[in-house]
Amino acid sequence: MKRGWQVALVALVATFAFFAFESFQLSLRDALGPGPGFFPFWLGMLGVVLAAILLTQLHLDRVDLGTEALVFDRAGVRNAVLVLVGLIVATALLDVVGFRLSVLLLIPYLLVILGVRNWVAIGICAVAGSFGVFHVFFDLLKVPLSAGIFGF
Amino acid sequence: MEGLQLLLSGFAAALSLQNLLFAFAGCILGTLIGVLPGLGPAAGTAILIPLTFHLDATGAIIMLAAIYYGAMYGGTITSVLINVPGEAASVVTCLDGYQMAQQGRAGTALGIAAIGSFVGGVFAAVALAIVALPLARFALAFGPPEFFSLMFVGLCLVTGLAGQSLIAALLMTILGLLLSLVGIDPVRGAPRFTFGVPELYDGLGFVPVVMGLFGVAEILLIIETPFRRMGDTKIKGLWPSREEWKRSSGAIGRGTLIGFLLGLIPGVGAVIPTFMAYIVEKRLSKHPEMFGKGAIEGVASPETANNAYANGAMVPLLVLGVPSSPTIAILMGAFIINGLTPGPFLFKDRPDLVWTVIASFFTGNVILLILNLPFVGLWAKLLKMPYQYLCAGTLLFCIVGAYSLKGTVFDVGVMLVFGVIGYFLRKLGMPLAPAVLALILGPFMEKSLRTSLEMSAGDFSIFLTRPISATLMACAVLVIAVAAFQVAALKSIRTAETK
16 A cells, blocks of 8 residues: 555656646736736645655655555456456547447447356447437437447 | 525426426436445436536536435435445445344335435425525625635635545645646636647546546446345335334434534535434434444434435535535536536526525425335345446446537546546545545636735735635634644554554
């Protein structure tokens, strides 16, 4: 758990420092008062200081941020990563092949990754999730969804 | 008297077929979210926002509010039947609810929970209707310094109550505030942190970020550790016996008061009222040894407090524009999507909408009682649904929701990025509530701060020379001091225990 917190805090220090640096490029004050960089600059600086304090406390074992170990179930994480990859690919395809086709591919992929082997159920879910959801949102609820280059 | 007239006109609108249908749909979807373990009210409300895009503002808010309190109702069912809380506020219900189910009294536990939730919800809605107008009128006198101080107190409360490390909570608050500042500067119109990406000129979308942090992250966690499915628990005899009524009535009354009063304080969250109601009941009971072994008061009181809190928490949102919890922040986001800013001016500019929404809390609670008493068996059957279908369906809704906001893939990408961030933050136990509240309040806070400083020619004492602002600032300092003291005290207790 401690290592996880250390990594997270270093990432936060970097993020806050980046925001502070970028804000400093904007004006902190102008003729009318505080400029666009004022609020984010001071927030970023405060964030860097606080994250550094917590990091130091953690290093010196002066703070208890939970005693449980950061547990990752290997098979579970593999499934989560595969699901995430599927989502990224489907997102990339969304504007290209359209919502219906990308979801028609995504749903069976997700269900198989998660261990479903009932192909009839997978087929029904894929059609309902792609064409069914598109019909409900696009046609009935008038919510814009991508039709893709094929137009369907 | 004027409040009563406005409420009656609100009822006239809330009882229209269209608004009743929105409340009904919201209650069903909310209960569904509550029933399905893992998917909490925050994730559920965020995911279902796209369903309201085609609705008028009133219908959208009615439906989303119904989803919220429906989810608070629904969370009880899993707590009682499979000892898995449907949402965090139902954790304490597991203690006695599950024991009652083990003793063959699942029906009674669910029955008293539904009745208590109804009483708590209706009382809180009445109290909301009574206090809303005077409070809104008082808040109309607020200028930018007062609004900044108010939001500052709200964030301090959320931060102070967020977890075991005050600094970690502060870091999450700062992160939320910084992310909220991406986009065009609201005062000068200059782009900030946009890196030439046109999609970022409007800022990071609140809905994709919240969907990622709560929806996608939650599903990734469920995929890693799937939850248990329900066994064959029989549900019969929903109506409590005379003795059980006697034991529950006081608990319901006290739970209502505790839930509503704590709902008024930004940052308390739904968990604290339920635990407080449970502890109070245990202290007052003649048989405290029965708690944890199936005491009906142990279900009645927290479940009542839970729903009274849900309705009470609407007071700071509607009247002051300060959300109390992540789910309420998402509701605030829905207001903003519909071109409305919650707060005292909403009572002045759109009284029709505000009072219709308040009146819908009554109709919603009646709908929920009907849905939860006779149809509880149907909801319980949903627990047999394999988690794989739930995960795939939820992810699909997340994609639809994020994409349909602006019709761009960029928002789906933002959602996925924040899904991964949320997964790691939750693994570490970092508090997400301060980040979400800061994300929604950030632009308002910055605008109020900068306008205040322009009013005072850059003099920060403006926050201390105006009485209301000074009082609020003193409250903020007090909150942080108390939170720091509590963390220090907890640390010394743990050190002593270790030794």
